[in-house]
Amino acid sequence: MTSAGNFIKAIESGSKHLVIKRFTFRYPEQKLKFVGDGYQFDPKRGVGIAGYRGRHILFHDKCTGCQLCAIACEGIAEAIGMVKVDESWKHNKKAIMPQIDFGKCVFCGLCVDACPFYALFMTNDYELSAFTKEHLIYTPAQLAIKPKYQGDVEIVIDGRGATHG
Amino acid sequence: MTSLEDKFEESKKLGLQIAKESEDDRLMTLSVGPQHPGSGHFRFIIKVDGDYIVYCDPDPGYVHRGEEKMCEYRNVIQNIPHLERPVIHDSNNITYSYSLAVEELVGIEVPRRAQYIRALASELNRQVYTLYWLAIYGIFLGHSTMFMWPTGDRELLIDLLEVLTGARVTHAYNIPGGVRNDMPDGFKERCLRQVRYLQKRFKEYEDIFYNMPLFRQRTEGVAVLSKEDAIKLGVTGSVVRASGIPYDIRKAEPYDIYNEIDFKVQYMKTGDCFARSYVPFLDMKESCHIIEQLLDKMPQSGEVRAKLQPNPKGPPGEAYRRVESGRGALGYYVVSDGTPKPYRVKISVGSFRNMLALPYLLVGQKMGDMPATYWSLNYWPVEADR
Amino acid sequence: MKKELVSPTTFNVMVSKLSDVLVKALDAPLGYAINWGRIWSLWPVHLETACCSVEFGAASGPRYDVERFGIIEAFGSLRQCDLIVVQGTVTRKMAPRLRMVYDQMPEPKYVIAMGACAITGGLYIDSYNVLPGVDGIVPVDVYVPGCPPRPETLIQGCMLLQEKIKRSKIK
Amino acid sequence: MSANKDEPKKPDTSLLPTPAAKPPATATKATTGTQPAKKEQEAPPFEKGLVEEIKKKFGESIKVVFIKPLRTKIMVEPKDIVAIATFLRDNMGFDHAESVAGTDYPKDGQIEVIYHLGSYTREDLAAHVLALTTRTNRDDALLPTLINVYKSVEYHERETFEMLGVYFEGHPRNDRFLLPEDWADIPPLRKDFRIKGR
Amino acid sequence: MSELIDFLIVSIALVAIGIYGLVVKRNAIRMLFSIEIIANAANLTLVAFSRGLPNAQGQTFALFSIAIAAAEVAVGLGLIIVAYRLYREIDVAEFRSMRG
Amino acid sequence: MASYPQNFRFGEFVGSLIWLIFWVLIIVALVGLPLIFIVLFYVPLPPVGDQVLTPYLFLTSILYPQSAIPVIKTLMGTDLFRVAMFPGFTYAALIAAVTIFIERKFLAKMQLRVGPLYAGKIEGILQLIADGLKLISKEIIVPSGADKLMFWAAPIAFVSTAAAVVALIPAAPGYVVADVDVGLLAVFAILGFFPLIALLFSWASNSKYPFIGGLRALHQMIAFEIPFILSALSVVILSGTLNLTGIVDSQLQSYWFIFFLPISAFVFYISSLAELERIPFDLPEAESEIVAGWLTETSGMIYGLLQLGSYVKTYALAALFVILFLGGWAGPMVFPAEIHTPIVNISPIYDQEAANGSLWFTLKTFGVIMLMLLPRGISPRIRMDILLHTGWYKLIVLAFINIFVALALIYGGILGPGGLLVR
Amino acid sequence: MAGETAADFAPILYMLGFGLLASVPALILSRLVSPRRRYNPVKFLPMECGQMPTGEGRSHFMMQYYAYILMFVVFDVMSIFLYAWGTALFNIPRAATLPIIGFLGIMFAAMGYALYLAGRKGIW
Amino acid sequence: MADPVFIAVAVLTVGAAIIALEARELIYGAVALAVSMLGIAGFFLLLDAPFVAVFQIAVYVGAVAVLIIFTVMLVRTQALFTTKEDKKRKGAGIALMLIIMASFGALLLASGLNGQFGSFGDSATVDFTEIGELMLTYYAPALILMGLTLAGAVIAALALARREDVEQQHERAD
């Protein structure tokens, strides 16, 4: 008898969900809201600032070409290579800046931790799929672009279940 | 009382006897995996006599990536990202014990707030793991709703962890000396809201899965691992707790702030598939209470990461530290020779230990019990292969 | 004159012209329809090569629900599938199996390389047991970076794949 | 099959008295309260007692490497290891092996194999890990297996054989486990195996 | 218009085929087939006469006959299984030579 | 992206369609029409209604749709219409298609998802067509060593057999393809083909997993065949006929049999789930145990046909449930006696009874189909021995209990000829 | 007239034919429009989870459940026999139920023993 | 109307019966046997015995053919393909077959069955409910006997097919 009761309970629980709100988040139309603009690091305090770890952003006016990020990444995925840029900055005599291969990068953010000059941060951008491997290599110029990311969807919990509102 | 070896020998004999008895074509060799919806990254070879499994031989290694070797070539901190890859959905725990071991070797004191945040992240992450595990258990038993619900509710916790650490699953959050960033504002409320919602959902899981008579029929009394056998095989985590041994590293050897937390070790005595599948669920319920306590007791402000040089190194020595992960004790044996790179890192993982029980439990079972038994061992092949 | 009009050569030319016309007339709508069908019905193989499968599972869960795009999870046999998502690291032990799975799939088949490991080897670029990317074994259509990629990124990759299928010939 | 079916029920009844396992659970709490993992104690007495007990039995063949809180490491000769392991299992309560790790020391020309032993049965040992080590020659690495003492080392030893090339005498299956079937290089965890580009 | 005699002719053809099979075939399963064919021919005759006479007795008997044929197949196949298990062979001639 | 020359736009598609239609029109005008005329003038045509169907009438029906009504009426009276359209194949296939769509949406809803969404813009209603088109354009792999003949014949046989089951189902008063006296038994006889087909197909694939799956299918189907047959026997006892239309009629005279025979209905429901290989009885296709069971080696259209067949079968069994226990097409009258449509007066072919009957029948069938889909959302798969145990030990006993209940009802004078509850 | 019932049954055959008519062109069309690449022999190997297939494909028997198939043959016959009784129930005297009760009794006894035999482990 | 149909069914039945015996693969033989049974069912329909026809289909195709095919799969070894039959024997068999055919045929033609109730012309068809009536009234003892036969058959079949040797061992183990 208890087993019959349990069956009925299961059926009830299952059919109850026919009226509960759907949890699905409709990606191409909606986008998720993240905390802040992305993961950043404060070398003075030695701690990061919470944020999503998406594609990197490089501030050309801060990067000194010190290669610390590349050294940090070398032990991880060797995603960063230093390339010449035809820009001239006072603080960047060698005119080299990081170029990131997102086919290798694992978005760990340790290169951000390593950069002492507030030049390399991460952004909320994650839409990186491409048809070829070459499209995944981002030159310093591409890295400088601040992605336009507008996400405004969050998990909302109310009496009829959790949804994305 | 037959011991484990006897049982195994007996079943083996049964298999051989059938083979000898001029009916060798009764036996059929099946390869379960690697491309098999019932195995994932893993393969085991079974021989079946009709509906009964008479032989089983695990063949792991499809995801063997040489983590231990690679650790010897990387700095202590650079090791973090790839050490968490074996269990990306439990990554805070797998880096936790590594951090503990390195801290012991280097001699770092972790700030108190960092300890709390670590424990919080670890509890959340264990639930993320267990929900995923539960989802796969559901689909293995042909219960597609039970795949969907935990996968969906897991997203609530992933959402929390994403806010906390900045990545969905590969957090790289624990680091020798603390955690990488502080909790963002308003995290506590969000966390409590979503965890409470989850607690409500657990009741529905029981309705639709654990109390479902068909599920009970399929798991109760199936593939029983007795207490003696569990000890002998050295299984760990929920498997050993399901066999009646209340062994939890959080209780047995409390690390960080776990001795300030009040919680019970959940265990069952039957040792069958049902117990093995129910104990993680009980753990999850308990874990929700732990999270509430942690959020309560946490110092409101303070350092979250000890200051240390970029490439920490300590004196030569070795350390073996364990934490309780989703799959049981997860230990790191780290040997240092005084350089920034570890000399040897050995990961002692629950999956690898639990895999040993697989052939013992499968032999003599019916074929329908295969997925139930296999996945109830709380086995994650990627972690076992490392 | 009459003879020339119906000589075998002219007849053949006529027939071939007619069939040309027919083929042309049929080809475009049929191609459109079939490609449309292929776009909205990509069934992935269940082949988990490494940890990215966790996020693949999440993508088929209720939050991301790839079934919206007609991608159904939990298809048992590779004989019914069109899409193989290489979910992460391909080790040397797995590589022949991956190739075999790819070979055994029926013809219009697409490959998505998911995760840094499947694209270049990722973290395991110097490991002794990991292949540097799967494009050496199977032809890859779309690369989805990340470690693991967010389900959104995977969905974006699938949309790119749809774009690619749209523009391909049906045969 | 029916024999198998009955079999699990028997241990179940024998387990029934283990509601007594409840009080020990609280006892664990008490013990953990008394020994929070504070570092600065020298040679904690409990661990020392353990080592003394082993030493009493086997005397000089035991070399104590270190005694730290909750962790003890002893080094033994390969020929003694089975006897010592049996003693540890039967008399000391270390009933399972948590891991078996091998470390290659090319400088000494030796490979160290280390068994981390833990206990499920003794409540006061729950937090302890005893590291039982032994060393063998690098070139003809050969050790007696502990599989007859600890069932739980079966796969670990197989892995160690594969990764470091230590042959475990008496182990039923010293063969390929994690590596691909066509692996033809030297065991990868030896120090002279170099990985690409490093 | 088909008549009773047509059905009887078919029935005779089936009986003949069945007997041929019984005589020629040495494979136990094929012999079982032959028996089935003969039984069916008998049923056909029964029903044909029942239609000719019109009454239901022939049909009733055909029902019984079919049921018994089914039971016979079950037993026959059980026998074949036993023989196969003993001799690894389903050839009747082989059974004979292997006896003892 | 620029490397892909072919363009893919809806406009192009429409353009190409127009082009195609243009060509078809030209060919029809030049070749087809003269041919049709020649044929029509020389072939004697059947009289339709009170007129003789002449080409002129045929052509005028394009201008005056009213004159086509008698033609349609005659057509509806033919076997062809029944076989191809209404209670026959198209109707069944349509219901099967809707079932697949409903199943996916329903399941998705239960699992907090949305299910197919983008194919066909509105809630993914064209998802099934997309799947079908994809399957058609998929390569069919015949494994080496497979038995080619059986491998190709089995899916065809599967669909045809499912269609043959449908032929026996009356969907509205008077609308049944084959109205035979032993209808119910004939359904069971034809259902007996399925295990055979599954077994032969799995044998033909020459692969391990399909073979295990086929054996499981066989065991499962035969384990539930006996309770299946016995549970319908109690209905036969109450109604005294094997004709399906007769069974519905006898329910119209008293009450739905589900009120008298709930246990029997339950047994029938469970065993039809098993017969259909639906969760929790989808052992023959258990993914986590034997890849895809007996469908493992199917690819492309073979898979599509097998799926189509199994959904047609779902319709057939749900309809059978409705007929046996839920009173078939019984239901309150919702259609008016006369119907007036603006342009064409369709009253000659409008049949109030049939319209009402088919409406209720379809609604009830969908209700039962939903009931059959429900376990998929809440139940795990069952195990082989439990399944056999359920089939052989429990359901047979339950079915027999109900036979005796039915017997008591008859001999107690409650039902049957001149019974208490017979209207 | 002979053959009336056969005429009743004919629509089933039509329907069967229509099933053929619907499925055969689908297969042919599929053959026409689907791409076929046959150069790779691996493709046509039986599928075995990405493994090279070993052993014979058709060599698995669930002997444990063979008993149920044997039983099915007999009890299927029995259950259809009951239909002959069920349809005639209104036309026969009540006393005529006795033989069928006897028949059922015998069959039940047989079924009980057969199920006992079939349910025993290890003898199959 | 029945004539062409009759011939078609006759060809189907007899042809399938021949294939059942002569097909190279036993499994095809089994399928052909099932087809032959279907043909017989078709004859029953032509003879206005729908109940028997459906019974025939349900029992033979649904149950017997399944059992036969299963057993054929079970015993499939190379033994099935070595058809050990000599030509002489086959010839003799065919001759025997022809003789039987001819003699019975002659007997039939001579018996005068043809004249007596030759064409079923306008004789009424039998309602199948009569079968049930007969079975339960006049043939009730036969029904009981039937039950005994079936019961005996199933028990005998089970007792034959099981493996006794293993059973003994197990009983010792228990």
Ligand code: SF4
């Ligand atoms: S995020 Fe990690 S992997 Fe990526 S570039 Fe930075 S350090 Fe390298």
Ligand code: SF4
């Ligand atoms: S990004 Fe930062 S670390 Fe990298 S080169 Fe520029 S300044 Fe140095």
Ligand code: SF4
């Ligand atoms: S890309 Fe990252 S998550 Fe994916 S398989 Fe590789 S390591 Fe695992």
